[in-house]
Amino acid sequence: MELRGIGIGQGVAVGPVVRMSDPLPEPADQPSTRSQHEEMERTKRALSVVAADLNSRGARAGGSAQDVLEAQAMMAEDPSLVDDITARLASGKTGERAVFEAFATYRELLVGMGGYMAERAADLDDVSQRVVAELSGLPAPGVPDPGYPFVLVARDLAPADTALLDLGAVLGLVTVDGGPTSHTAILAREKSIVALVGVQGAVDLTDGDTVILDAENGVVVSGPSGAEIADAQARIAARAARINAPALPGALSDGTPVPLLANLGSADGAAHAVELGAEGVGLFRTEFLFLGAAAAPSVEEQQEQYVRMLQHFPGKKVVVRALDAGADKPLAFLNDADEENPALGLRGLRALRVTESILRDQLTALARADAETDADVWVMAPMVSTVEETRYFVGLAHELGLKTAGVMVEVPSLALMADRVLVHADFASIGTNDLTQYTLAADRMLGTVAAFQDPWHPAVLRLVGEVGAAGATLAKPVGVCGEAAADPQLAVVLVGLGVTTLSMSASALADVRAELAKYSLVEAQAFARIALDADDAAEARAAVHAASQVSAQ
Structure with missing residues (x-):
């Protein structure tokens, strides 16, 4: 029996099923019959x-x-x-x-x-x-511990459950709910867990069933034959060899360079990202310095932390995102006012302009850290919606000593105006998580609309193509730093749409590097056209997968 879902990465796993119990119902409110x-x-x-x-x-x-x-x-x-x-x-x-x-x-x-x-x-x-x-007298809820390696099958996992998975025991993960940008999918990518999400038929799997998880092809095979198991084990060994091989710069099969960068939330993961072959940093999130603080950190405090990060990347590009506060990350000293719909409210650059001193301090600290290290520092503003906002941020960053300043493309209006925006910005970086949220009108924090949070949707890809075309015309770099870049096959499509760099969780670098090396730029552009011709995300994903199978023969 084969079940279909959305594969996270390109891993393969083989093992027995262990199901995660559903939450217990509320106990009845009735008198006890005991003393x-x-x-x-x-x-x-x-x-x-x-x-x-x-x-x-x-x-x-x-x-x-x-x-x-x-x-x-x-x-x-x-x-x-x-x-x-x-x-x-x-x-x-x-x-x-x-x-x-x-x-x-x-x-x-x-x-x-x-x-x-x-x-x-x-x-x-x-x-x-x-x-x-x-x-x-019932099994404990949460991740089970049967005492042997297993494939975990669940309705869905809370972030804490996924974060605490024992990677020595959990061979793979199958969830009934969730989409490619759900918390489960994001954490699975970060922890290199072989995973398939949105597998509706997974409710029919039972404890002890032997299954093959094929994330690359989005398939769960229940009751596989000996030959299928042998083939899966060979693929597991080949992937392990590929991951452990020396990391070469990202490139297509025709030699077209596609630098592969890391997304990082602090300096702590920098050394590991370098070990895994990161050619720089495409998204350095700076919120860790501000969250939980009663007041904004000083220029000196910020400079110290930025230097910690930058010193790991001498001569390499490090793209720093200015403070992205608001929505799910409110700050008492910046924007903690209650808003009816914070995802559409005072967040990102909008909030920073209201309290410009915080933005000036951050840019000043970055400029000083840039001067103190050999890294190539780029800075970008989050939640930019207009050409005027672009001119404002880029001008201020240049004024304060940062030579390369750009914008994040997360709002459809900015993608549609990319030919005007990139006249002023030095580069653009597409945040596909938010771009998908705003394009499909589906709150990325709501599980009830998780199915809409799919960057394969042709509407999202058309917007990416607008930015890619503007970048090519104006000779400006265009990157992707959202979760879409960590999807190996989608990464090829993004390059075909004009994206010049990809940034992702460090654990995804090897799979994306290997996938890019299979295809030429002409093939990537052909895959992009196929995806754009689809009616929805599922059709785009399936059509490109089918075309890639033909191309690989």
Whole structure:
């Protein structure tokens, strides 16, 4: 049996299925048939068992995962929660209901506190579910731990679940829900997990079934033959050899250069990106310096952090994105006002212009860091919508000593005006995540419209083509720094649309490099035309895949 979905990357995996349990339903609110003492004893035991299990899992995981799981274990035995549960048991409730209500009350308290504490609410939900499961004699929710390597099948995964996956145990991941830019897909790419998302038929897979996950072809094969397993294992070995081979500069088969850059959120991952063959940085997110701060960092504090990053890339391009605050990243000192629709509100460059001193300080710090290192620093503004905004940002960056200044193309208006925008900007970098969001009118933070968040959609690709054509006419570089660049086959299409550089999670570099090397510029342009002729994202993806199979023969 073959099931179709959206493959993340080009990996292949073979192994037995282990299904992830669905969340438990809310326990019934009915009087207990046990004595208060019996309910108290079984509830205490359940809390203790869950705490011990979380601590054990943390000890096996180590690192930051251990810290997270130990914190969850402490939640399970928090004295104030235990007191609340005890009081509810005294009123005659079941252990399951008392635990559910006590944790729900504490959850509301954390959410009301906001910030870091609000983010812990999801961890509290997980502990609550585990205790209720223990009381009910059901498997614990969350990622299972069968004790052997397996292919995880789930409705979907929370970001925390994906981030904490044991890569020594999870051979691959199949989800029923989710799209190519969902949190699950993004984290799977970052962690190099073989994954297929949006596999509707995955609900029919059962524990113990042997499956082949073929992300490159978007297929899950259930009950494969011996020959199919042997072929999959050969492909796994070939991919491992390709990833471990010395990294060459990105290029098409005809020698057309396509520099492959890394997306980084701080200097911490820079050395690893260089090891994996990053030819520079296409997106350096600077929000880490500002998030959680009561006030904007000083010029000197920013300069120190920028130098940490830049020193890893002597002689190489590093594209720095100016502070992208707003929407899902509000800052108290910049734009924390409640907005009806923050994705369309005061974010990115719009917010920085309101408090220009913050923007000036950041650009000044970058110019000083540029002078202190040998990296080639480029800077770009996020959430630019107009030619006037382009002139403003580029002019200010040049005034403050930065020689190369450009804009992110995330808003359709900017793509449609690319021939005017690139008269003033030194370069453009396309953020396909937001460009897709605004083109398809689908909030990228809402799972209910995740199916619309697909950069393969011909409407999105037409906008990319507008920017690529303007860049070619005006001899200005055009990059892509959104998740689309990490999709190997889509990367070829983007180059065919006129994109000159691609930036992605460092773990995706090897697969994209190998895919580009299969095709010439003429073939990439042909794939782009095929994608543009499609009616929707699924048709575009399928048509290009079919054409690439013919081309490879």
